[in-house]
Amino acid sequence: MLSDSFDVPVFNKNLSTQWLGQDFHYHAALPSTNTYVKKLDxxxxxxxxxxxxxxxxSGRGQYDRKWKSEPGQNLTFSMVFKPGLTEGFHVLTMACALALVEQLQEIEREACAYIKWPNDVLYNNKKVAGLLTEAVFLGNKLDRLVIGIGLNANQQTYHADLAGKATSIRLETGKKVFRENFLSCLLPRIEYKYDLWLRKNSGLLRKVNxxxxxxxxxxxxxxxxxxxxxxxxxLGVNESGRLVVLNKEGGLESFSYEQIRVITD
Structure with missing residues (x-):
């Protein structure tokens, strides 16, 4: 058992969702939570x-990049959704990222927290979290949508190749994150945004953008x-999850998240 292992009873006691996380599974170690969930019957x-x-x-990010996480220090988890929809999944990914941004700003209102296209969260201009969305089909029918989140909570050292690029909540605030409390607050935010996404609420897109x-x-x-x-x-994301931009001639162009990288510096 890890000395800093996640306290499931404390998490369950604090969780106030209607459905998200009510079925909760803890594992001391896994290669990847997304891979584990995808293989379940x-x-x-x-x-x-x-x-x-x-x-x-063996955590994975977008394009099978490795997500390295120090044991017992961070939050690495996957959520299962069965929406009955077959489109707009990237909007839901962005909505989950928005929930995370909002919670980071609850911790520190002056914090600079943003979504970096297509699926990262930046905290004071350094990566603090990544999201990975994958779909599981049974024949032609969508069985489940899996959204994995890796959040750097208490980790304080990183490999040399990540120096200056990655951070954690603890490094930015100087305070230890009680992971059980953080997750029990984050899941209700995600649950609420999921319901907005399911109803195709236009206000959600505006907030994401x-x-x-x-x-x-x-x-x-x-x-x-x-x-x-x-x-x-x-110009932001449209309802189908494509990134929309305005070119110099005044024309609109849109791209899927697989196609495009945004360069801001």
């Missing part, structure tokens, strides 16, 4: 299931690995 899992591990040995790094500014773009010569004004 349909009858073993329900809408709102959350799987968390204290030691994610205002928190995307570079929103309303002229930015650079890399499309399919090739940097564009011109600048574009970032």
């Amino acid at each position: 349909a009858e073993e899992i329900e809408h709102g299931t959350v799987v968390l591990t204290d030691n994610q040995r 205002r928190k995307i790094e570079g929103y309303g500014k002229w930015i650079g773009l890399s499309v399919n690995g090739e940097k564009k010569a011109n600048s574009y004004k970032l």
Whole structure:
């Protein structure tokens, strides 16, 4: 048992959601929570299931990049959704990122917290969290949507290749994060935003867009690995989850998150 292992009874006592996290599974160690959840049989899992591990040995980010996390220090978990919809999944990912941004600003109102396209959260201009969304199909039917979150909570040292690029809540605030309390507050925010997303609430998109790094500014773009010569004004995400920009000629262009990278510096 890890000395700083996640206290499930404390988490359960504090959780106030209707459905998200009410079915909660803790594992001391897993290769990847997303991979674990994807392999479960349909009858073993329900809408709102959350799987968390204290030691994610082979965490994955977008494009199969590794997500390294110190055991017992952070929050590495996956959430299961069964929306009955087959589109707009990236908007839901961004809504989950928005919930995280809002909670970081609850901790420290002066904090600079933003969503970095397509699926990271920045805290004082350094990466504090990443999200990974994957779908599981049974034949042609969507069985579950899995959204994994890796959040740097209490980790204080990083590999040299991440120096100056990654941070944690503890490094930014100087205070230890009680992970059980943080997660029990975060899940109700995500549950609420999920319901807004399901109803295609336009106000949710506006809030997401205002928190995307570079929103309303002229930015650079890399499309399919090739940097564009011109600048574009970032207008935000549309209902289908595509990033919309304004070009210099006044025309609108949109891109899927797989195609595009936003360059703000």
